[in-house]
Amino acid sequence: MPEHDVLVIGAGLAGQRAALAAAEAGVTVGLISKVHPVRSHSNAAQGGINAALHEDDSWESHAFDTIKGSDYLSDQDAVEIMCREAPKELLHLEHIGVTFHRAEDGTLGTRAFGGASKARTYYVADITGQAIMHTLYEQLMKYDDLIDRYEEWFTTELALDEDGNCAGAVTRNIRDGSMEMFRAKTVILASGGNGQVWQPTTNALICTGDGIAQAYRAGAKLMDMEMIQYHPTTLAGKGFLITEGARGEGAHLLNAKGERFMERYAPNKMELASRDVVSRAEQTEINEGRGFPDGTVALDITVVPRKRIHEALREIVLVGRDFAGVDITREPIHIKPGNHYTMGGVKTDIWGRTNVPGLYAAGEVACVSVHGGNRLGANSLLDTLIFGRRSGEHAAERAKGSKLTNPSRAVLHDEEARVEAIVGREHDGRRVSEIKAELGETMDKHVAVFRDEEGIGTALEAVRRLKQEARSAYIDDRGTIFNQDVLGALELQNMLDCAECTCLAALERKESRGAQYRTDFPERNDTDWLKHIDVSVNGDGPELSESPVTITQWQPQERTY
Amino acid sequence: MAEYTLKVRRYQPEPDDGKADGAYWESFDVELDETLSILDGILQAKNDQDGTLAVRCSCRAAICGSCGVKVNGQSTLACKTKIGEAADEAARIAEASETNGDGAAGTRGSEAEDVARPEIVVEPMGNMPVIKDLVTDMESTHWEKYRRVSPWLMPTGPEPEREHIVEPEAMVDVTQSVACIQCGACVSACLSMEADPDFVGPAALAKAYRFIGDPRDGQQEERLYDLANDPHGIYDCTHCFSCIDACPKGVAPMNQIMRLRRIAGDVHGIEDVNNGHNHELAFVKNIEDKGTLDESLLLQESFAPGIKGKLMPTKRAIKGLLESIPTAIRGIRTGKMRSLPKLIPGVHKKLPGDAQDQVKRIYEHAEEHSTELNLYIIGEGGEEEGAPGGEDVPAAEIAPEPDEPKELA
Numbered sequence: 001m002p003e004h005d006v007l008v009i010g011a012g013l014a015g016q017r018a019a020l021a022a023a024e025a026g027v028t029v030g031l032i033s034k035v036h037p038v039r040s041h042s043n044a045a046q047g048g049i050n051a052a053l054h055e056d057d058s059w060e061s062h063a064f065d066t067i068k069g070s071d072y073l074s075d076q077d078a079v080e081i082m083c084r085e086a087p088k089e090l091l092h093l094e095h096i097g098v099t100f101h102r103a104e105d106g107t108l109g110t111r112a113f114g115g116a117s118k119a120r121t122y123y124v125a126d127i128t129g130q131a132i133m134h135t136l137y138e139q140l141m142k143y144d145d146l147i148d149r150y151e152e153w154f155t156t157e158l159a160l161d162e163d164g165n166c167a168g169a170v171t172r173n174i175r176d177g178s179m180e181m182f183r184a185k186t187v188i189l190a191s192g193g194n195g196q197v198w199q200p201t202t203n204a205l206i207c208t209g210d211g212i213a214q215a216y217r218a219g220a221k222l223m224d225m226e227m228i229q230y231h232p233t234t235l236a237g238k239g240f241l242i243t244e245g246a247r248g249e250g251a252h253l254l255n256a257k258g259e260r261f262m263e264r265y266a267p268n269k270m271e272l273a274s275r276d277v278v279s280r281a282e283q284t285e286i287n288e289g290r291g292f293p294d295g296t297v298a299l300d301i302t303v304v305p306r307k308r309i310h311e312a313l314r315e316i317v318l319v320g321r322d323f324a325g326v327d328i329t330r331e332p333i334h335i336k337p338g339n340h341y342t343m344g345g346v347k348t349d350i351w352g353r354t355n356v357p358g359l360y361a362a363g364e365v366a367c368v369s370v371h372g373g374n375r376l377g378a379n380s381l382l383d384t385l386i387f388g389r390r391s392g393e394h395a396a397e398r399a400k401g402s403k404l405t406n407p408s409r410a411v412l413h414d415e416e417a418r419v420e421a422i423v424g425r426e427h428d429g430r431r432v433s434e435i436k437a438e439l440g441e442t443m444d445k446h447v448a449v450f451r452d453e454e455g456i457g458t459a460l461e462a463v464r465r466l467k468q469e470a471r472s473a474y475i476d477d478r479g480t481i482f483n484q485d486v487l488g489a490l491e492l493q494n495m496l497d498c499a500e501c502t503c504l505a506a507l508e509r510k511e512s513r514g515a516q517y518r519t520d521f522p523e524r525n526d527t528d529w530l531k532h533i534d535v536s537v538n539g540d541g542p543e544l545s546e547s548p549v550t551i552t553q554w555q556p557q558e559r560t561y
Numbered sequence: 562m563a564e565y566t567l568k569v570r571r572y573q574p575e576p577d578d579g580k581a582d583g584a585y586w587e588s589f590d591v592e593l594d595e596t597l598s599i600l601d602g603i604l605q606a607k608n609d610q611d612g613t614l615a616v617r618c619s620c621r622a623a624i625c626g627s628c629g630v631k632v633n634g635q636s637t638l639a640c641k642t643k644i645g646e647a648a649d650e651a652a653r654i655a656e657a658s659e660t661n662g663d664g665a666a667g668t669r670g671s672e673a674e675d676v677a678r679p680e681i682v683v684e685p686m687g688n689m690p691v692i693k694d695l696v697t698d699m700e701s702t703h704w705e706k707y708r709r710v711s712p713w714l715m716p717t718g719p720e721p722e723r724e725h726i727v728e729p730e731a732m733v734d735v736t737q738s739v740a741c742i743q744c745g746a747c748v749s750a751c752l753s754m755e756a757d758p759d760f761v762g763p764a765a766l767a768k769a770y771r772f773i774g775d776p777r778d779g780q781q782e783e784r785l786y787d788l789a790n791d792p793h794g795i796y797d798c799t800h801c802f803s804c805i806d807a808c809p810k811g812v813a814p815m816n817q818i819m820r821l822r823r824i825a826g827d828v829h830g831i832e833d834v835n836n837g838h839n840h841e842l843a844f845v846k847n848i849e850d851k852g853t854l855d856e857s858l859l860l861q862e863s864f865a866p867g868i869k870g871k872l873m874p875t876k877r878a879i880k881g882l883l884e885s886i887p888t889a890i891r892g893i894r895t896g897k898m899r900s901l902p903k904l905i906p907g908v909h910k911k912l913p914g915d916a917q918d919q920v921k922r923i924y925e926h927a928e929e930h931s932t933e934l935n936l937y938i939i940g941e942g943g944e945e946e947g948a949p950g951g952e953d954v955p956a957a958e959i960a961p962e963p964d965e966p967k968e969l970a
Contacts, residue, residue: 035617036699038743039625094724097714097777099732099739106726124736130624131739138713151700175692204619238597240622311733314740319622322641325596433608476612479575482693485612 004030004148005399006392007184009155009169010191010211012040013129013381014363014388016136018188018352021392023146027399030182031140031147032171034154034191034206034487038137041192041204042384045129046243046315047113048121049093049381051086054110057118059083066379067554069115069274070372071514072530073224075550078350078368082379082386089385090122098135099124101312111312112248113377115274115561119248121378126243126315129381153180154487155210156415158187158218158359159407166218166359167407170415174487177480179419181412185399186358188391189215190384193342193364194498196491198448199440200239201339202231211365213494215346216501216542220354222535223367223547224344225498226505227515229375230449232278234338236296240323242316242335244377247271249312251301253282254332255290261297266561273561276374276515279337283449286336298332337449341380343371343515344505347534347547352391358398362391369532372549373514422475422489429472432489439466439492443499447506452520460503467496501535501542508533508544526556564592565648567602568680572691573613584691588680589614595645599683600628602644603695615694623809626742629749630695631684636749636807639695644681651679686749688758703745706765710788714772717779725777738771741812747804759793763804763814766795770817773824785825789833795821796837836881839863852912852920857904860885 006022008015011033019031033040052062062083067074094100094108100122103109113121124131140147152174159181161167168183191211195203216222232253233242247253253271255261265281266273273281282297291297301309301316306329309317313328320328346361348354348368354361363384370383442462446455470492477485511525512518532547572584589606600618607614617627621640628639633650689697716725747763754760761769769788772778788794795818804814825831826838843862847855864878864885865871874882892898902908911917 035619035625035627039617039619039627041620041625043624043742044620044622091724095716095720097772097775099736099775100724102727102729102732104729106728108724109729124732124739127624127736127740130742131736134739134741134743135714141708141711142713144708204625205621206619238621315624322623322643323596431608432612478577479573479613481574482615482696484615488612 001181001183002030002148002150003183003404004028005185006030006188006395007032007169007182007186008188008190008392009033010040010189010363010365011037011149011151012042012190012192012363012384013133013136014042014365014384014391015040015188015190016133016140017385017388018190018360018362018392018395019147020136020139020143021389022188022396022399023143025393025396025400027396029147030150030184032150032153032155032169032182034152034174034210036151037140037149038134039206040133041207042133042381043130044202044204044241045381046126046241047245047248048111048123048128048378049090049132049385050113050116050120050376050378051090051122051382052083052118052120053087053090053108053122054118054120057120059086061117062086062120064554065116066370066376067372068557068559069374069376070369071276071374071524071559072526072551072554072556073227073369073372073514073532073549075369075372076552076554077550078370080552081350081390082370082382085386086382089382089389093132093135093385096135096139098132101125111245112272114244114247114272114278115269115376116272121245121248123245123312125311126245126313132381132385154490155191155214156419156490157411158214159411160218160356161405161407163357163405164219165357165405167405170412172419172487174482174484177483179412179416181407181409183404183407185402185404186360186395188352188360188362188395189346189365190361190363190388190391191365193345194495195339195342196436197439197495197499197502198228198339198443199437200234200237200444201440202234202239202241203339208491208495209342209498210491210494211361212342212345213497215354215356215359215361215365216497216535216537218356218359219537220356220359220361221347221545222344222501223347223532224369224372224505225501225535226509226533227343227371227373228339228447228502229275229341229343229515230279230337231340232275232282232337233299233335234340235319235324236294236334236336238323239338240319241338241340242299242319242333243313244275246299246301246304246313246316248377249301249304249308251299252303253278254298254300255285256292256297257290259290261285261290269561274374274376276517277561279449280517282337292334294334296334296336299335300332301328302330302332339444339448341375343367343369343373343375344502347532348387350390351394352387353394360391360395362387373516419486419490422486423478423483425472425474427474429474430469432470432473432475432485432492435466435470435473436488436492436495439463439495439499443502447502450517450519451506452518453507456503456507460500460507463496463499463503467500470496504542504544505533505535524559530556562592563595563645564590564678565602565644566590566678566680567599567606568682569603569606569614569694570682570684571614571694572685574693593644595643595648597644598640599630599632599642599644599647599681600639602681603639603683615692615696617696624742626744629686629697629744629746631682631686631749633682634684636686636746636803638744638746638809639683641809647681648679651681655679686745688748688751688754689745697745699745703743703748703762703764706748706762707743707768709761710765710769711784712765712768712772714775714778715780716777727776731774731776735771735774738767738774738812738817740810741767741771742810744809746807746809747812747814750803750807752801752803753797753799757793757797760797761788761791761794763798763818766798766821767812767814767817770821773821781824782829782831785821785829786831788821789825789831789837792834794833795825796833796835832877836863839866842866849920849924851909852917853910855909856898857906857909860889
């Protein structure tokens with residue numbers, strides 16, 4: 001039974017940053033990930049990371065942009081912390097080796113990004129997430145003796161002790177199928193979002209909401225689960241992401257008539273309005289017949305100088321060529337809004353603490369909330385690093401003052417039994433992959449850019465039926481070594497739990513704010529709905545409650561771009 | 562939509578239900594759009610037909626580096642290889658093998674009346690043990706070598722209050738190596754590693770360049786000394802270009818290795834344990850003088866260059882030459898070197914006409930246009946105008962696809 005002071009589950013940016021911070025604080029750390037850490041989805045963050053580092057900029061400006069972008073649903077104390085600490089974190093990344101783009105004078109250079117009043121996005125070409133994550137992994141190599149890495153171990157469930165503290169997790173070693181109880185004084189969840197609940201999505205296949213569902217089942221509150229970001233520029237079909245950096249570099253959005261339609265929706269910021277605004281504009285163009293026959297509009301990057309495209313949007317050149325057959329330096333590329341980011345998640349305070357003692361969450365799995373109803377581009381990397389570090393530091397301090405307790409052994413036995421039951425299922429239900437496909441299609445149809453009561457209700461009904469069907473869904477692989485089939489069945493349960501919570505929260509919020517646009521309630525309603533919707537487990541099912549939004553110095557205003 | 566057949570090299574470590582023991586081939590018929598990927602094909606087979614089929618994958622967009630495999634023998638990412646193009650390639654291979662008369666290996670049922678659908682061959686990566694089907698053990702091979710190069714920045718001096726001030730081009734330069742996603746395709750394709758499993762290898766050495774080329778790193782010389790004096794280090798590469806072909810991200814690992822050699826030898830004057838740097842100089846000079854390789858001079862020039870080297874050979878030269886004798890004899894015996902009479906100095910044939918002058922002109926052109934600027938920004942069509950140190954590169958000189966991965970060859 002492996003034992004650590006701090007156990008970090010998930011090894012993307014938030015998890016690696018948390019592990020490094022905890023190790024630096026002098027405690028023993030275990031870092032578990034279902035994939036090799038550098039395969040984590042933080043890789044996909046292309047455009048950059050925001051920080052008010054330049055002397056002409058201020059953290060207050062960054063905070064205001066973030067809060068306005070969130071449609072005033074973010075908690076302003078958390079946003080203040082993130083924006084204040086951003087410059088220091090950015091410089092730390094530079095010091096440990098991230099090859100950030102430089103201005104002519106050799107200092108850090110920036111690019112413009114959506115919803116921001118200043119160009120404050122720092123970047124490495126358009127592989128910023130990858131560059132930062134590989135740099136953190138390098139630091140893990142440097143501190144190899146301080147952090148035990150468990151690469152390709154799948155956490156199936158969290159384990160509490162008899163006093164209700166989170167005291168560990170049950171994990172399956174993918175390589176040999178063995179199940180282990182990991183004991184820990186504190187546990188940090190950093191296992192990412194749940195984009196795979198939607199199809200298509202820009203998210204990787206691993207983004208199955210495991211941590212969100214596990215925390216929920218362990219009694220943690222979820223928050224803002226209805227807030228799902230649709231990114232304005234994804235490829236039709238597979239949903240690949242075209243970075244917002246393209247628009248930051250000056251690219252235009254055009255409808256089929258060749259009109260730069262953002263003039264009608266956001267005359268000041270145009271293509272660089274916040275993502276919910278741009279996605280709705282695109283979807284409106286498409287719905288009203290001004291899109292292309294394939295249900296898209298066009299992103300015209302040819303207006304950006306070729307040299308600049310090759311230097312700053314290199315990955316997009318490759319994505320365009322390899323996945324759309326388009327040379328973006330010569331012709332517009334067809335795009336549409338696509339599922340991209342989970343603003344909601346496990347409810348935490350500014351130190352990453354959840355309502356379950358000893359359990360922390362950071363990164364996309366968590367909801368602090370700094371993103372509220374809509375996340376600004378280049379704030380997600382920042383969120384992972386700031387709150388990853390803060391969780392790591394706090395969890396380490398808590399661990400120093402506490403003893404290892406005994407997680408309930410029953411959890412290990414239950415989990416072993418659950419896995420055995422899945423492996424032993426008769427081939428008379430549906431295939432796991434079929435259920436997953438139906439879930440994704442349903443959610444993308446009904447819980448997307450535009451929503452209404454009927455649609456969300458249809459989705460909720462479908463999700464509940466799929467939950468039933470998932471109980472008897474069968475798999476083929478009965479082995480122990482690299483049995484990905486059984487992991488897929490476990491992931492499906494996690495996704496369905498997440499989907500149910502999202503549908504309930506979306507149904508509950510009877511207004512339009514940020515990513516939640518209800519055609520049956522098209523206005524924002526601060527009187528009744530300037531609050532968070534929380535979901536927690538009660539017996540077998542979910543239960544809704546509400547909590548206040550923390551407002552420090554920015555009162556809600558009308559939101560125009 | 563079109564139908565394709567994937568012929569997958571399978572290995573089930575725990576065979577049951579009458580499945581074959583050990584490794585075997587299995588064909589899967591899938592139906593998908595030609596613009597979709599080999600990974601989409603594999604996942605369709607896995608989701609709809611056989612969930613035991615193991616493959617690592619995550620992003621589907623050539624960013625995460627999980628799905629390194631061999632397609633039709635070529636190391637690559639499954640998600641980056643279009644299934645339609647792979648099928649065309651399979652057809653070409655099948656046709657070529659039929660013309661050569663080695664039957665229908667790799668094709669299906671030659672008895673079928675119309676043209677049989679060629680099978681796209683999918684195998685696990687090479688140079689790594691297989692765990693299950695397309696899943697390889699990268700930890701004991703790739704990642705161990707990665708850790709070998711101390712892969713983290715080691716700045717010297719006190720940490721600056723703000724950022725390090727560096728030339729913009731310097732960051733662009735190392736970003737080519739930073740673009741590496743550690744997928745292992747280059748390791749899989751590496752011919753040197755096939756011969757010497759201890760070779761540090763293309764991925765780890767490209768990673769080493771990422772620090773050695775970074776002006777913020779303070780251990781450049783130490784790192785180079787270490788890699789030059791490891792017999793499995795930078796001089797173990799045989800220049801075969803396979804890693805450049807395999808790399809899905811345009812990292813061009815071999816180019817990074819060559820740059821490490823040049824910095825080690827030319828900038829730091831590091832004498833490596835393999836005598837690789839001097840051998841390279843002798844080789845280049847040999848061609849410049851003779852046009853084709855004069856093997857009678859190569860060894861002696863490598864160890865004891867010029868008249869001075871021969872009049873006063875160093876101990877190192879004598880030792881090196883003596884130690885090379887068995888290799889030379891082996892070379893002559895196996896026909897890899899010329900026969901003994903042709904190895905007498907002076908016997909080597911001159912190039913006809915003005916060919917030798919043309920060789921000289923190639924050398925002059927190369928020297929004039931040599932640049933250490935990395936491939937992120939290079940001149941078009943070989944006319945490199947970009948110079949080191951951040952001079953302006955005219956927009957027209959930007960290569961459209963600096964890293965154009967070769968089509969499946």
